[in-house]
Amino acid sequence: MELFDNLALGFGVAFTGQNLMYAFIGCLLGTLIGVLPGIGPVATIAMLLPATYALPPVAALIMLAGIYYGAQYGGSTTAILVNLPGESSSVVTVIDGYQMARRGRAGPALAAAGLGSFFAGCVGTLILAAFAAPLTEVAFKFGPAEYFSLMILGLIGAVVLASGSLLKALAMIVLGLLLGMVGTDVNSGVPRFTFDIPELSDGINFVVIAMGVFGYGEIISNLAQGEEKREVFTGNVQGLFPTKEDFKNMVPAVLRGTALGSALGILPGGGALLSAFAAYTIEKKTKLKPGEVPFGQGNIRGVAAPESANNAGSQTSFIPLLTLGIPPNAVMALMVGAMTIHNIQPGPQVMTSNPELFWGLIASMWIGNAMLIILNLPLIGIWIKLLTVPYRWLFPAIVLFCAIGVYSTNNNTFDVWMVAAFGAVGYTFIKLGLEPAPLLLGFILGPMMEENLRRALLLSRGDWSVFVTRPLSATLLALAVVLLVVVMLPSVKSKREEAFVED
Amino acid sequence: MPNGLACAQNRGVPMNEEKRVLVKNQKDFFGGLLFTAVGAAFAYGASTYQVGDAARMGPGYFPLLLGVILALMGSVVMVQSVIKGHPDGDPIGKWAFKPLLLVLGANVVFGALLVGVPAIGLPGFGLVIAIFALVIVASFAGETFNLKEVLVLATILSVGSYLAFVKLLALQFPVWPSFITG
Numbered sequence: 204m205e206l207f208d209n210l211a212l213g214f215g216v217a218f219t220g221q222n223l224m225y226a227f228i229g230c231l232l233g234t235l236i237g238v239l240p241g242i243g244p245v246a247t248i249a250m251l252l253p254a255t256y257a258l259p260p261v262a263a264l265i266m267l268a269g270i271y272y273g274a275q276y277g278g279s280t281t282a283i284l285v286n287l288p289g290e291s292s293s294v295v296t297v298i299d300g301y302q303m304a305r306r307g308r309a310g311p312a313l314a315a316a317g318l319g320s321f322f323a324g325c326v327g328t329l330i331l332a333a334f335a336a337p338l339t340e341v342a343f344k345f346g347p348a349e350y351f352s353l354m355i356l357g358l359i360g361a362v363v364l365a366s367g368s369l370l371k372a373l374a375m376i377v378l379g380l381l382l383g384m385v386g387t388d389v390n391s392g393v394p395r396f397t398f399d400i401p402e403l404s405d406g407i408n409f410v411v412i413a414m415g416v417f418g419y420g421e422i423i424s425n426l427a428q429g430e431e432k433r434e435v436f437t438g439n440v441q442g443l444f445p446t447k448e449d450f451k452n453m454v455p456a457v458l459r460g461t462a463l464g465s466a467l468g469i470l471p472g473g474g475a476l477l478s479a480f481a482a483y484t485i486e487k488k489t490k491l492k493p494g495e496v497p498f499g500q501g502n503i504r505g506v507a508a509p510e511s512a513n514n515a516g517s518q519t520s521f522i523p524l525l526t527l528g529i530p531p532n533a534v535m536a537l538m539v540g541a542m543t544i545h546n547i548q549p550g551p552q553v554m555t556s557n558p559e560l561f562w563g564l565i566a567s568m569w570i571g572n573a574m575l576i577i578l579n580l581p582l583i584g585i586w587i588k589l590l591t592v593p594y595r596w597l598f599p600a601i602v603l604f605c606a607i608g609v610y611s612t613n614n615n616t617f618d619v620w621m622v623a624a625f626g627a628v629g630y631t632f633i634k635l636g637l638e639p640a641p642l643l644l645g646f647i648l649g650p651m652m653e654e655n656l657r658r659a660l661l662l663s664r665g666d667w668s669v670f671v672t673r674p675l676s677a678t679l680l681a682l683a684v685v686l687l688v689v690v691m692l693p694s695v696k697s698k699r700e701e702a703f704v705e706d
Numbered sequence: 707m708p709n710g711l712a713c714a715q716n717r718g719v720p721m722n723e724e725k726r727v728l729v730k731n732q733k734d735f736f737g738g739l740l741f742t743a744v745g746a747a748f749a750y751g752a753s754t755y756q757v758g759d760a761a762r763m764g765p766g767y768f769p770l771l772l773g774v775i776l777a778l779m780g781s782v783v784m785v786q787s788v789i790k791g792h793p794d795g796d797p798i799g800k801w802a803f804k805p806l807l808l809v810l811g812a813n814v815v816f817g818a819l820l821v822g823v824p825a826i827g828l829p830g831f832g833l834v835i836a837i838f839a840l841v842i843v844a845s846f847a848g849e850t851f852n853l854k855e856v857l858v859l860a861t862i863l864s865v866g867s868y869l870a871f872v873k874l875l876a877l878q879f880p881v882w883p884s885f886i887t888g
Contacts, residue, residue, distance in 0.1 A: 619816065
């Protein structure tokens with residue numbers, strides 16, 4: 204079996220002492236930052252990106268992937284113990300997880316989240332490995348028209364499946380695309396929107412946007428709300444292991460969550476957040492067994508299912524990135540940026556030109572998931588301690604890490620001024636209720652979209668019908684239209700709004 | 707909203723009152739305005755570059771297209787915000803200028819002190835002093851400010867950053883002021 208040969212190659216790469224260490228450091232740092240409330244995976248990855256600059260590409264990507272999972276695991280710990288989602292995909296975990304903690308069952312809740320995630324991570328990794336090769340074959344058949352249509356589909360999908368107003372999300376994408384235009388035009392060499400500032404001729408640094416909008420914007424907004432009364436369940440996390448009864452309830456929920464998450468993760472715009480929401484909704488719809496705790500009052504299924512789903516989803520959302528080079532969500536957009544810094548152009552060619560990197564990364568995902576179990580369950584005490592650190596000590600440290608991270612990207616103070624500007628922009632977005640994730644996605648895809656549009660129309664001599672006369676491209680565009688039409692149907696529209704309301 | 711409206715009437719501020727009646731969703735109105743303005747600005751900027759046609763796109767073609775689309779989307783958001791909206795007008799609420807300025811200011815101070823700003827003749831003070839400045843400025847954004855506590859925090863962060871970023875990760879930072887180390 205080719206799959207197993209490939210995985211063997213991957214494990215060979217990942218199981219070197221050095222790479223294991225980087226996977227471990229990545230998971231550790233990711234959890235450390237992810238546990239902090241109000242700092243999501245995007246800001247976490249942006250903040251920790253500089254830590255990988257000095258590493259060889261394989262090690263750097265392994266570490267980044269570790270940071271990503273770590274941030275997600277950390278987020279669920281915060282959700283369960285503090286009633287604050289550490290990051291958005293833990294929003295639903297808060298509901299039942301916190302109730303379990305209040306009833307003295309924080310241990311089983313954490314274990315359910317950890318074990319469920321681990322199982323989902325294993326399945327997700329296998330799916331990723333199995334799908335990667337065939338999808339890459341398809342990708343090689345893509346011309347510029349197909350790529351352009353695929354990006355349209357990806358961007359539409361990303362906002363359709365996200366929460367909030369569709370039109371505003373689309374506008375945020377376009378804004379992101381426009382910001383991506385800043386810098387030297389690759390075809391003509393003309394500097395665009397640079398205001399004669401030499402530092403802008405390479406374009407706006409994506410770390411600056413991610414950090415300013417996601418990091419500083421959130422910190423400022425947190426500070427503005429004042430320090431809420433937080434109840435942290437620190438004392439009583441004994442009895443980590445779930446009971447037999449818990450296991451009976453958990454297993455089917457984990458299986459359902461994993462299946463759902465794996466499927467949704469592949470979709471553009473899917474990934475962790477949507478998977479978690481969908482999984483929780485499904486669990487709520489299933490019948491309660493006699494004697495089972497109702498949802499919203501500490502049902503273990505309400506923790507296990509969304510946590511499995513978000514981990515499976517975050518795993519499979521690597522598929523479009525690694526095979527097509529198209530990031531399906533904001534975190535993956537950041538991974539594109541990270542790969543570019545290490546001189547890897549994400550896309551189908553990575554698998555053929557750098558098989559050890561490709562399969563090594565996939566294998567390390569499994570290893571990372573295993574490490575997180577080790578990090579999170581026995582070491583839970585350390586993370587709990589971290590949660591008791593008051594915010595007035597935490598936020599200056601976070602501001603510092605952001606500042607150091609931004610400066611060290613290019614060793615350039617210009618980026619530091621820029622991040623301040625984008626911090627103000629990010630806070631404005633929060634005040635105006637504009638979701639920033641689509642902006643980052645648009646920003647990363649902007650130059651790629653322009654390039655493919657140009658090439659497609661150059662080949663067709665300016666004939667726009669090329670996008671609908673080529674069957675693959677037409678199919679992709681038709682899918683995008685269908686997605687748009689479906690969410691605008693009144694019945695779906697109300698369901699969609701309902702699904703994203705936290706209750 | 708009843709409160710805000712009553713207040714506005716009591717104090718006799720017609721402007722405020724008028725806005726409340728006109729705009730049914732304040733957040734969306736200004737969001738739309740932002741999109742329209744930025745879109746128009748980009749479109750204008752793009753039109754100063756060579757635009758070309760679809761077969762031979764100049765540097766201005768794609769941004770012009772996007773700028774126009776964004777401006778149109780923004781206008782629709784604005785129009786919608788006037789027609790339908792939240793029962794309470796979805797007000798933007800107060801801007802937290804204090805944390806905004808202090809957090810971003812801390813960041814700027816850090817950058818300026820770290821390597822200096824030659825344009826205004828500020829020498830580089832290095833990582834340690836920059837960290838102290840950042841932590842002190844940022845801490846003013848919190849609800850309480852305790853100088854002793856802040857200094858302890860800054861010391862811990864300085865030592866930690868030196869070990870992690872300079873020693874372990876070998877990132878290039880000037881650690882001490884340039885006029886001391888030369």
